[in-house]
Amino acid sequence: MDEALLRSLTPGVLAALVRRGADFAAAEDAVQDALVEAVRVWPADPPRDPKGWLVTVAWRRFLDATRADTARRRREDLAGQEPAPGPSAGAADDTLRLYFLCAHPSLTPSSAVALTLRAVGGLTTRQIARAYLVPEATMAQRISRAKRTVSGVRLDRPGDVATVLRVLYLVFNEGYSGDVDLAAEAIRLTRQLAAAIDHPEAAGLLALMLLHHARRAARTAPDGSLVPLAEQDRGLWDTRAVAEGVGILQRALARDRLGEFQAQAAIAALHADARTAAETDWPQIVEWYDELVRLTGSPVVRLNRAVALGEADGPRAGLAALAALDDALPRHTAVAAYLHERAGDLGAAALLYAEAARKAPNLAERDHLTRQAARLNARGRR
Template sequence: MTDPAQLRGLIPGVLGILCRRGADFAAAEDAVQDALVEALRVWPADPPRDPKAWLVTVAWRRFLDAARADAARRRREDLADGEPPPGPAASTDDTLRLYFLCAHPSLTPASAVALTLRAVGGLTTRQIAAAYLVPEATMAQRISRAKRTVTGGRLDRPGDVGTVLRTLYLVFNEGYSGDVDLAAEAIRLTRQLGSAIDHPEVAGLLALMLLHHARRGARWAADGSLVTLAEQDRGRWDTALIAEGVAVLQAALARDRLGEFQAQAAIAALHADAPTAAETDWVQIVEWYDELSALTGGSPVVRLNRAVAVGEADGPRAGLAALAALDGSLPRYAAVAAYLHERDGDRERAVARYAEAARKATNPAERDHLTRQAARLNQELRA
């Protein structure tokens, strides 16, 4: 096994074994990372018969070496009764416990994401730093603080699956940067989580990721500019991913335990099912937004997106009426207002709103798109 993704899939089990043997989380995670680097160096020429057992043995040696070298941690040697015995590694699956530990509620979302990518995903600090466009030293400090926070946390303590899922969704939404495809990595980790826990919301999140990921190839024009959903070439959508996402979603919905990720996936599935933007079932999408709003306690972001759907289903003035009930300082509020005013024929107000939205946009691609929309309408007004 020399494929990095397959190799990283073994890490939660190896890390769990070291923690059960007495290693604290931070030291165990460092040792597992060292073993991972050694595996990538050695295995291509000399692959082991039992990859997991090999990683356990090497990681445990590294942990013992580090414990002996650190006088402040010499007491940990009392926990060490020699190397793991030869033969297959223990089959206990600690994946779920590690997900919960890395998404500890005392961690900030950014720290939980970084720790999950490092400890469960097996990415190096350099890879995570490159993906988040921050210096490696900054990311190392963030991960170190996160490990200190969770060190001592018991692996048999129940956790909040919702926190884990939100952490994975944050990873997915980072998309692609540097040499790590975080969207693909989030899908891999969610699949792994699904094999460790039977929960419909895990399936809902996986379906949502697959359906969004299926549109990835159509989101950008050749010049790097953003292509909106309505303008995308649907022939470039990945039909295999869509089919898988729909199947996963249907199985989750059949369990009649609706959650917010399932509702979001249902909305994405309706978009994927429409042959053209004009054939989108906006009435049903509004109904799903109503379900999602109830599930999220009337989330302002959900209600903002619902206003767009209402504008498509019942006309732009109905959408503007729904929008009027929301706080104008919400992210993307001005962009939604611009779109609805343009559809209502009020181009002057739409131009002003597009310009305002462009000024507030934090994403360069979105800012460029909104600026082009304002320029287009300005040109039309002057014609």
């Protein structure tokens, strides 16, 4: 069973049911039923038109679920007027359209992000909660409320561009983490969005994605362990993606409408511009983090700024900036460990690395932090 094919088809199938008049929550339930049926049937009897098959089965499931409703006849009439779309149906991309529909005016931005990641991105509630830095139970409640809000509402008004960009950004980050490979799809959709709308932040987001994606081949060692940015083989970076990202960013910045994605892309571009880690322009990176703090006020941005400050002005400066932040922030302990090691306090750094490993959100990060603690402990025994 090709799970990647199912993931790529799901948004278009969901969009087809919504266009036919199904409310969002019922449409998603029907699509999930169709996916389960596909997993059962396709291995022995693969369809010639996978998307058309899914649309047909999902629509039947929807009609079965609503047969007692008086609106059934109207929806069946709509279905009779519109043929089931195949892989090439329509000039507009169903997935992109569905992103906008999920960013509906009746939803808060956070709910729109969560609902879109679940319904369009195909992420689990746990993955979305981790991306959003909230408990899983909280995210489950948020998604349920969002579904109830849009149930019965015709999603025929596009949502806010900023919300759509945030969705794409989180989808890319989840894909880039390796849990779900959605990075390429996020880049495709963002490229299409940037071409379709006149918005420098859409261009900034595309540049950011390309610049981060360019480093992907160097982020892990052959054994699957994480390779920190400073230790990456820069010869493995995709220079074409870097050049494209920098060009897109320069054109966006020239419009003098700075936003957070452009600022993040500028930081990524400075990393890409350095031939070695030692040549990184950390003072300029700190300045861009100052801009990001001004734009967002995000504690995560302040945490990253503390790392950059530690590189630009020394680890003690970084630790002073870190001390002003809530130590419950994700990665706070790992940053503290790194800065303590840079400051020469290896005993404290080893303890902090071990503590950070226990808090790590995934196995790869946990393994990396455990290795760092073991390395310092081994040095201490010499």
